[in-house]
Amino acid sequence: MIADEFWFFAKKSWQIPNFGRHKRIGMADAKDRAAEILRGPEGGGIYLSLLDFAQKLARRYGWKLGGSLPQSRSPDEVVKDVVIKVLEGNRVWDETKEPSLVNALKGMVRSDLGHLFTGYEATHLEPIAKSLPDGSERAADDFPTSEANPEQILLQREQSGLEIVALDMILEEVQGNADLERVFLELYESDSLQEVARRSELPMDRVYSVRRELERIATRITPQRVAREARNRRKP
């Protein structure tokens, strides 16, 4: 009898379908595992590296669009939201796909920043449907399908103009310093520290210090400064 009861309870605990159990346990595991890592000795460092990542990525978007994050959001807030979502299990870190928690979190931050800026771009485009001055109605069919509409073309032109201005401003700051100039030139071809060191034939510690200097320069060249400079250049 006791054995029967034991069997019954044992069976009952395994009556949950396997798929559901694994899915539930997997999500809980991911959440707990992320919490365990973030609570560990590397946690603070991970959070700060995410903040730094978000700051730089937001600046990169800003150089493209000429402003700071839309919807009054800050890069810090985006990072905070992502971390909370992962800790609460609203976003799942799939360790089998991305074993590094930092990289997984960076991917989520990149995705959220991307969505924010894409949304910003969308709100800055004029709607396709519009009453034209001649009284006719403009519709999607009025635009050739393979080409961007006039507003998109104008926006793209202004945005790419901003990136050229940002590049020029960096170049102005770099000129006159031989090592900075060498690294600057290599950045047209590569984005990796090791590769830039190899190509520029500079010692590694020198590349690190050049990078610090480039970092200071990039920090000074804010998206707002770039947008101002672009406006000044457009003036007749």
Next chain:
Amino acid sequence: MNEDEKRNREAAQFLDNLTAFLLDDRSKEEILESLQAQGVDTEERLREFSQILSEHAPTWRERASRARRLAKVEFQHEQVKVRRNRNEVMREIQALVESMRAQGFPLEAGAFHRKFKEATDQDLESLLEDLRIQRDLALRKERDANLDD
């Protein structure tokens, strides 16, 4: 691709590479230095991070401590509630005594109400109950007497 498009593409590629280069293989010191240069209060952000962990992924110790705090608050709230109920019972007793006196009803339990402070909540509740019974009896007697008349 015309010359302008080529320049635009090169500029975008350069800025992408620069951003990736600035993020590649960084030491903790570099990250701290960079954040501080961007005006980020790193100490404040780390405090915020601890707060996030404590609120959204609490350890069993934090959960227990929170439960204790909550229980303490609830207990204090209950005490206020009990005190308020006790005061209400006392007011009701006084009102009942006064009304019975005014109607000239005998007050057998009257002696007790002078020692309110010493009485327990339970004593007060039963005193109130006794007084209600006395009043109801007195009212019934009065009604019966009126009917006899």
